[in-house]
Amino acid sequence: MASESMNEIERFQDGNARFLSHNKTTFQIDRREELHNKFFSFLGRSFLLGVTTISSLAVLFIFFFILRDSILFFQQRDIREFFFSTQWFPSRDPSEFGAGAIFWGSFLVTAGACAFAIPIGIMTAVCLSDILPFSARQILKPLIEILAAIPSVAYGFFALVVIAPLLQERGGQVLSYLIWLLGAPLAIFFLIIGEMSADKLFPKAKTAANFIITGALILLEFLVLYTLSRHIFLFKISSGTNALNASFILGIMILPTIVSVSEDALQSIGRELREGSYALGATRAETLLLVVIPAASPGILSAVILGIMRAVGETMVVWMASGNSAKIPDPCFNFFEPIRTLTATIAGDMGEADHVSGSMRYHVLFAMAACMLIISFSLNIASEWIMKRTRKKVTGE
């Protein structure tokens, strides 16, 4: 055993010596070789720089080619007609390209998606970073990743095959359940309002006043909910593929973006701020609402912007679920009517437009793409700027 290890050591020393003697030759610096090395390292460096430049130039290429084809449209057609007219008849002779209704459709769907995804997304992010125990977080995070990974065409299929028939056949029923679902959590706020007003108005008989006021408020709320849902129960939706369906699914699609980016922002605030607030006697809700969320607000804002970007650019869901009718609903914020968005128009009309020679119908789609490109570019710049500013602020402190 001992001799074996001795052998080992000897072999090692032997090898080491050989290694050193071998290297002695290479340590002598050869001028030619040095030049050689320098040349190759310069070559490799510029090759890497070239590849990097190419992959960054891709976006400029996209801008160039989309804008080039869209300028042909703007040269020949009235820009005001494109943005403000709602007469969209691309195949009629003479054709009319008023995309006002389509712009409105995109706006409506995005607004609808944001209206419910932003509050839920931010609340979930807060919950993930500060409220939930570690084990629950460990389950919820992969779930959010799954939600983000599901392809958009699968969401669209779900909207078309499951939600649309449900809305069409039992629209009123579904809506009245939704009203209960959204309205019932409001009772929590009435508890707080009751508590606060009892405190202020009747400081002498607090408990009794609190009980009466809260009870009355909650009773009132449930009455309102009941009558509302009774009325809506009989409501009929003429088409299951409408703005509501599209914005609901879009909202679910943008949730993962909002949740993960705002959770990162909330996490980056750090323990010191939270602990300082707790030390001053604040409850968790107060700490979160008055200290942590304001401090993380730039990050949350950029999460919201990223969510909006994803909603504006999403194609398959709105194409399958929005009904594709290029007119402004009546009244204009009516979510129960089919609408049409920019992305769905591009995807749907390209099949009919003349690809090769480039008809006006082909160029109008590029004009729409250019508008979307500009919207998403400016949103991207805005979110980058917000991020950069906060980074400076954080590191500056």
Added chain:
Amino acid sequence: MNLAGRKLLDKAFTILGMLSSGFLVIAIIILLTPIFMKGIGAFVFRATIEYRKMELDLFERGDREELEKEIKQAESARSPLFEKLKNFKEGISNFPPAEKKRLSESFHDFEMCLRELLGPFPGESVPELPRNKYGATRWDQALIKLKSVLYKEEYDYTNPSKMGQKIMKPRSKEFAGTSLENLFPYLEQNMEKILQPKFVFYRQFLTDASKDAHFFGGIGPEVIGTIYLTLGAIVFAVPMGILTAIYLTEYSRQNWYTSILRTLISTLSGVPSVVFGLFGLAFFINSIHVSQSKSVIAGSLTLALLILPTIVRSSEEAILAVPKTYREAALSLGASPWKMIVSVLLPAALPGILTGIIISMGRAAGETAPIIFTAAVSLGEAPKLLDIFSQPTPALSWNIYNLATEHQKVDQIRHVQYGMVFSLIMIVLSLNCLAIMLRSRFVKKLKG
């Protein structure tokens, strides 16, 4: 506000947070349950005798002798039915003219429905299209078709203020007093004997070609097309992405040029997917003529651009996560920077880089909008490996859209649509699970 109120507010806030997290979980469950349940139905289902006939004819699977035995059994159950139909047809001229006209019209309608359930009647010429050659091949569809045989769908417009109300009118009433009347209960009671359903596991669904516009067969061409497009995108995007990441992390200095490069790459990640599709059409096909028209290669290039920012960003993160000591150790041993990158940095960062690649593979497989104008066709075979430079291909994501919206008989091929969505989601999710596992190993490895 007193302490109790503040505590209440605290609790309310917690509950609200829990509710929104709960909403997220419920959304996933509601979304995935029907897709999984019905998607599995494309693989495992009760197949009727018509299905076995079809399998033997179109795919040459199954035992011919056994099938013939079964066909005999089924025919013995069917023969009273056809007997009655024949008798009725012959006896129809005995009715008074007005009655005769009404009856022959209803009979024609009824026969059509029955043909959909049982296939062409014995003695009739065999139709051209496979979809008309066989009756209901799946038991669940057979039950739906049985309903249309037993009941006639009508709309009641008597109340002008309402929309038409759907009424299911039993056909047996139409044929009341004729020899056909007792056919309906016979059919309803002997469905199992007539169609002989058996559970099958159709594992070739993923590899079979589709027959007659997805009425029969599987989704083989779509799966192959998706694999082509995904791998093609990876082949183009990965070398570029990794080299870009190496330059940005190891070589670049903090100057205006690098910051512009970074901004451009992050802008690329914000471009809407449909715009990528338009760009692919305008640039790869119409400007530099990668191919004459849609082709796999054009689609792959477009998808490669789409996933490039993801790969760059994840590779950058992985390379930056390698501890500085690794670099310093390698350099102090006399390695050149490039040698250090290739032999020390990249192997250490490899799991992280792979994670990014796998996630973007999932994204490339699921994207639809970029391939609509550049690569996807709705029908046909997947091209051979050498034809990918000139031929378009069907792909899962595009065919889901196409079958769900533009197929002639959308309701009859729901199982194929669900099967496709299920397969696509399974591909993407298994890739993502792989990525999550890799990432956790990477983190462990770097922590030591």
